[in-house]
Amino acid sequence: MIKFVLMLNRQGQTRLSRYYEPLEHSRRVPLETDVVRACLSRKKDECSFVEYQDFKLVYRQYAALYIVVGVTHSENELSTYELIQNFVEVLDKYFSCVSELDIMFNLDRVHVILDEIIVGGHVVETNRSRILAPLLALDKMVDG
Template sequence: MLQFILIQNRQGKTRLSKWYIPCDDQEKNKIKGKIHRLIVSRDRRRQCNFVDFNNHKIIYRRYAGLFFSAIHLFVEVIDSFFGNVCELDLIFNFYKVYAILDEIFLGGELQETN
């Protein structure tokens, strides 16, 4: 089960977050900061996209200037929806991105792959 989905840019600004576990805002911000510091310092050529974090696994992928902490399927879907998705699509059409996310994931479980 997914605990959360994060999309962050290289500067650590969160562009999308969806939480499937109960956390207060302070705890969420602490987790986001720790994950960004952990991911941004990794060597893309020598290290894989799986990271241990607080007894969980962080699975991430960098696309252009964004880090996706989720599944490649979500990236493919929003890319086909927006036609070569970029960070500005996530900022100005966040409600569409959340609707797509809710179609794919329900309560942290993958629901739809078609």
């Protein structure tokens, strides 16, 4: 099961966070700080899977953004790694080469994309066209 998805910049600032298990806000800040420290301090030639407390961190860097997914020990790391790749490809398709500014100024749209992919901590959709369909329909309504 997926516990959370974080999107961070190189300075360690959280640009997007989505939690799939209840966690008080007072515990989120220390968790995110530890996750940033655990992932961003690693070298490029090191593995993108990190054992952390009672779960695993799977992360991937794209330009200036890091996407970190916290999963239970029963989840497959490679499928989670592929999920991150798919998420970024969908973002790239929608934003035409996604950047940190796209994330910051269109956070609601990024959440819609993430909600189409993951529901309740489980992956429910991987088809890019189906993931983007509701968002493209919304865009048509706004434009038309």
